[in-house]
Amino acid sequence: MDNNIWFRYNGGTWRPLGGDESSRTTSPPRILEWPQGRAIVFVRGMDGEIWYTQANSGSANFCPGGPPLGRHPPHALLSSDANDLNGDGQIAVYGTERFERVLRSFWTGADNHVYSVTRTANGTVTNISEVNGGGVCRSGISAARLGTQTTVVTPGQPGYEAQQRVMIACRGNDGTIWETTSSDGGRTFDGWRRPAGTPAPSHSAPSIIPTPTSWTLTLRWNATASSAWPDNSIIAKRIN
Template sequence: MGRSSRRRGRAGAARRALVVLSAFLLAWVAGAPPAAASWSEGRWINSGENARTPSSPSYTTDGTTQWRLVRGDDNGLWISRNNGPASRMNINSGPAGATYVAPAIIATQGRLYAFHTGTDRQVYYSFSVRGNDSGWWTDWRALPGFADTNMAPTVSVLDTLGSNVGVFITRTNGHVAGVRMDVSLDSYPRFPTAWGEVAYGVFRSRPDVTSRFNPVNGRTEIVAVATGSDGHVWSVFSDGTLGGGIGYAPIFFGDLAETIRTSHGPQRLPGAAAAGECTFAPSIARGGRDDRLSNDTSSADFRNQQGLAIGCISSNDGNLWVTRSSDGGRNVTGWSSTSDGAGPSNTTPELHGQGDAVYAALSWDGGQDRRFPDHAIIEKRL
């Protein structure tokens, strides 16, 4: 959504969210159920203006600036800042310079890191060489080891400083895999461990992953969702007691592969079949900034990061359905269709955080709804 659009009503929404989440934290300490969230849903707008993408767009924010990375209709990578004009990223020949699926981007440690799946089933990365200046990038480099995926990658920070990034994929065998990327150095990042692969569960979509700090156990945790072979949304990693929320896995910083291997699951998210069946991959996002996790339970950053949403395109009506959480995913609402015309798309939706809210973005299906052009980048606050 455009920056000017996001400012409207933010002050009131922020005050309401602050009251609700403060009450939740008090109830959490007392062992009572969390308070219900107060959601302020917006209207669909064409935030990409003339930009077009056949895949879901990818967003990231460091708390002040937002960047958007998309696959263009030319299969190249295009980046824009604060919904401004898009520019083509570094152009390389061969499989490293093009993609047939959505890319991923994250801001952390004062840099931007971009990822995409090449036409050779390998995952490539590049980072900005002048801090968060999106106009200067390194050449594409392949992540170590053969990714063996034809789906989009997804990324998330793994710690409170944002010095470790997890890159996750679904391989051609249907198993989820991940690798840890140490970005604390001034030079190229290190990859301390090889790809770790989930030995259980077969998924027909890429996973979407976010992270959270759990003050109950003092651990940072990864939360991931994907579409299972039955078409339903599943929690990829789990502590084994899903209940009414989303499963998670505490992070072992020394070895992300160990985190993946030792987690339980997968477990199917609760919800009616009418909403819980996804045509494409689901998307998950929390509020707040992407470049770090807050472990200060009294801070606005921590409260913002507790707001979480999952979205998917329903197999039944082709529209966006969402389930939400105000406590970092420990409890979720039922699936519900978004308002203002549910938002048709013929690809995966994209959810991303900005301040105290979560936004949904789509590559619009102009064949189903002619309010916007086909492949236009459409966005709304959830």
């Protein structure tokens, strides 16, 4: 456990990100493919700021990391105020309050409460507010909606109701995973709860993998809190 970021490509050998061991982080890296064929890796550095690096055409030829990204007042979208960087906290959905497609981002604030920001397609911020329900998280937030993942549909189109169903999840004060769901595109939620079954203690924030009809909640098991699974096992649960 050296806090370095290690990777391998196409079954090759493991090596440190960037060719050296200076890419250290206190939370899991977030990897995005954007644009197609280029991987961008975001990490929270040991200084609490967010750093990134890129790989082109899957070659793992990483460019030097960029400068730290700034904070988003009054609460940090990606900074040391968030206890983890994991999962995907942003969704694209039809915003019924604006009658247009919007982006909703969810994050853990400096007070450990959960907040959301809504942006229009041109980047205009239309709302920043605390998510209802009083959730308190000790990790970053993961978010996902049901329905097709390739486009946002509008009212009256097939799959609209499914896309309005949104789940967000985090690691709570007790170290276990909590989740809450929405049926109005992430505007309001129905109350925080643990997934059904055995409480799920996790070392990190969960990730949520959506399909058209269900979510798969994935976490890294903490055996110190429960011996149901070996420590650091990747455990998944499907939720409809």
